[in-house]
Amino acid sequence: MDKQGHLLDASPRPLACFLNDHSRRMSADDPGGGRGRRSVEVDFFSGHKTSSRVAGSPEPPPIKEEDLTINMQLLPAATQKEEDDDDDRSASASASGSQQQLQAELGRMNEENQRLRGMLAQVTASYQALQMHLMALMQQQPRKQEQFLNATPIPAAAEQPASNSSTEVEKEDSPDAGGGGPSSSKQALPWAAEGRQLSMRKARVSVRARSEAPIIADGCQWRKYGQKMAKGNPCPRAYYRCTMANACPVRKQVQRCAEDRSILITTYEGTHNHPLPPAAMAMASTTSAAASMLLSGSMPSADNSFLARAVLPSCSSSSSMATISASAPFPTVTLDLTHRPHMPLLQAPPPPLYNQSKFSGLHMSSTASSDATRPPIDTVSAAAAAITADPNFTVALAAAITSIIGGGAGQQQHHGQAAAGVNASNNNNNVTSSSNNTATSNSTNSDTQ
DNA sequence: CGTTTTTGACCAGCGC
């Protein structure tokens, strides 16, 4: 336990914040109950919901980050107490021996703490360098993006995000500014400031996942602002807006598939303008990666296997799909998570997940071991994939962490740079390409757009 | 009482 606190103390602050925030946000992400939005409380580490628990998962007492920290801080005091007990019942020789042992233990832990901090700093630095590199690459590719979208057989592809610079911004803005009237998000739209963000605003990432829950828990906080009956689908389409920041432009649409109502189609649009909790960052990173690749044209239209490997690395040879659509008005990436013949990790979360120290250690070591053989997005994407593949976020998180354990290099964004918080897939997504619109996968979402 | 959801109305874009 002390080690848990010990390691957690060395972990980056966002993680700690997330531990506190996540359960709240997770519950808030469940509009399904409508008023019951706060009914689902999820414990991040124990991997079970307080209201409903995944069958077969162990049920350790919830571990709170504060507890861990406090325990860590109290460690010397506890040590002192043990010393007192020893004094009461034994000779000073044994007490001093015990004290020395404890001090040695403490020293070891401090040493490890320092080492982990060093690793964290190193990982953070390399991550930032990678992110900068990615940004630079993306900025260098507007032309390729144009070519990519023009190469698609969809006539509407002429509206490439690359070419929508400021004029597109205004065009995109106008509905918000004009039509509805006093929209809260129309002034100083953060995404309009930057071409890339604009692209992310224009790009959409649609996620198809089997879920009985009315919404996918993606780590962000959403507020429902509308619901419509969409043509060709008896199920209503719900509109959500990110409420984690005042003017966050990210929106999402949630609708059940007309053909198979067990499939939930979530379409994200926009870029968060605020820091995200790790879970949301993981998912946002996945969407961001998908959208970026679509918009940057970093992959040939005929071969989306790159997307498969980069966005859905753990599933590049399986049966799910990522459908690329450049159809008007928004290029859309559809991640189809509905094909998952087996989800062993989700069915049987590994016991180590519930070991806080192991989690932290893995978290750290995995990030520290972010060797060049794996892009940082791998683990994030794998995590997002697992997370979004299953409505039970915590169980899916187990799979995500397991993927980290499995050797993925974990990197997490510390700013809400990623595209719309999104989710991705399961453990066996694969990616296929399609240049048609997403009608096959989300016909009710982008069919008439 | 503050926040969120519901729901009817409004607006813009598009096709005919």
Next chain:
DNA sequence: GCGCTGGTCAAAAACG
């Protein structure tokens, strides 16, 4: 121009 559809707004209702 008209109708259809998608997207958004905002007042009312519901909830905690």
